[in-house]
Amino acid sequence: MEDRTKTALSSMRKILRRTELNSKALMRETGLTPSQLVFMQLLEDGNEQTAGHIAARMGITQATATALIHKLERQGMVVRRKGESDRRQVWLSLTDAGRDVLAISPDGVHARFHEAFRALEDWEQLMLIAALERVAGMLGAEDGDAAAIFDASDTLAPREALER
Numbered sequence: 631m632e633d634r635t636k637t638a639l640s641s642m643r644k645i646l647r648r649t650e651l652n653s654k655a656l657m658r659e660t661g662l663t664p665s666q667l668v669f670m671q672l673l674e675d676g677n678e679q680t681a682g683h684i685a686a687r688m689g690i691t692q693a694t695a696t697a698l699i700h701k702l703e704r705q706g707m708v709v710r711r712k713g714e715s716d717r718r719q720v721w722l723s724l725t726d727a728g729r730d731v732l733a734i735s736p737d738g739v740h741a742r743f744h745e746a747f748r749a750l751e752d753w754e755q756l757m758l759i760a761a762l763e764r765v766a767g768m769l770g771a772e773d774g775d776a777a778a779i780f781d782a783s784d785t786l787a788p789r790e791a792l793e794r
Contacts, residue, residue: 642765652739660735661705668740669698670707670732673724681710681720707731 653664660667672684685695699722702708707728713719724732747755 638765649739655736656738660731662707662731662735664738664740666698666702666707667732667735667738669695669702670724670728673708673722673728674732676724678711678721678723680713681722684722702728 656662656664656667662670669684669688672687673679681695681699682692685692688695690698699708699710699720703710705727706725708722709725710720710722713721747758750758
């Protein structure tokens with residue numbers, strides 16, 4: 631294997647390892663996966679939101695959002711209620727316990743990446759995006775439903791979450 635290939639693979643392993651350690655630390659400190667944390671952060675403004683709205687903002691299916699909601703509800707982090715005019719609609723809000731967990735949640739790898747990425751010039755951001763998309767394509771990951779969250783336990787895709 632060429633040295634450049636080894637260097638590229640080593641860099642990818644470092645990224646994966648860092649995100650894995652971040653996921654473990656988040657789970658240890660809060661009991662949440664990165665996907666659950668981002669889901670809760672999207673509810674953080676205090677207003678009720680529909681499950682469909684959160685799913686759309688995260689770029690996930692309704693079924694995935696429902697599974698996440700069930701987990702968060704069992705943990706006492708979110709509450710849901712049926713819509714009054716449309717019983718199919720589910721409204722979500724954080725519980726006090728959910729707000730407390732968000733207050734103590736550490737800034738993870740996503741937050742650090744977001745800050746560093748935002749500090750780059752536009753051309754550097756575009757260059758990195760192009761390179762990462764190319765790598766994903768080289769690995770056979772052309773699927774447009776890829777997650778923007780590095781989470782070994784759930785596969786979710788928040789695009790706006792990184793823009794917050």
